[in-house]
Amino acid sequence: MKLTIAILTGIVAVLHLYFLWFEMFAWTTRGKKIFKNFPEDMFEPTKSLAANQGLYNGFLAAGLIWAFIIQDPLWSTNISVFFLSCVAIAGIYGAFTADKKIFFVQGLPALFALILIFIDQV
Numbered sequence: 001m002k003l004t005i006a007i008l009t010g011i012v013a014v015l016h017l018y019f020l021w022f023e024m025f026a027w028t029t030r031g032k033k034i035f036k037n038f039p040e041d042m043f044e045p046t047k048s049l050a051a052n053q054g055l056y057n058g059f060l061a062a063g064l065i066w067a068f069i070i071q072d073p074l075w076s077t078n079i080s081v082f083f084l085s086c087v088a089i090a091g092i093y094g095a096f097t098a099d100k101k102i103f104f105v106q107g108l109p110a111l112f113a114l115i116l117i118f119i120d121q122v
Contacts, residue, residue, distance in 0.1 A: 001120045008113035009064055009080055012087055015106065016061035023054030060087055081117060084110045 022030060027050040028043045063083035070076040091107020 005113055005116045008109060012109050013061045013064035016057045020054045020058035023050040084114050
């Protein structure tokens with residue numbers, strides 16, 4: 001169970017590193033290919049907003065990576081739960097306010113990891 005939790009948490013962290021890269025460095029190039037419904041002329045004016053979102057995603061990834069480094073198992077779990085909860089909430093909020101796909105890409109993996117953590121604690 002612990003290995004599955006670690007793998008899911010790692011996947012969530014890697015996803016957020018990708019979001020950091022995409023939103024901070026590839027918004028005006030790759031963004032047009034990924035967000036086809038977004039007006040093409042809006043990528044450049046929203047570049048700094050996307051970069052800000054990318055920075056926040058980087059902080060989420062850093063917190064999840066930090067959980068792997070912490071030696072104390074209880075604190076490692078606590079930090080994982082905190083950052084996975086932040087990701088899950090962001091995914092749920094994004095689904096309601098932006099695009100339902102956000103829940104499946106961002107929120108669902110974090111929720112699965114959280115559920116497994118809680119099952120493992122019982």
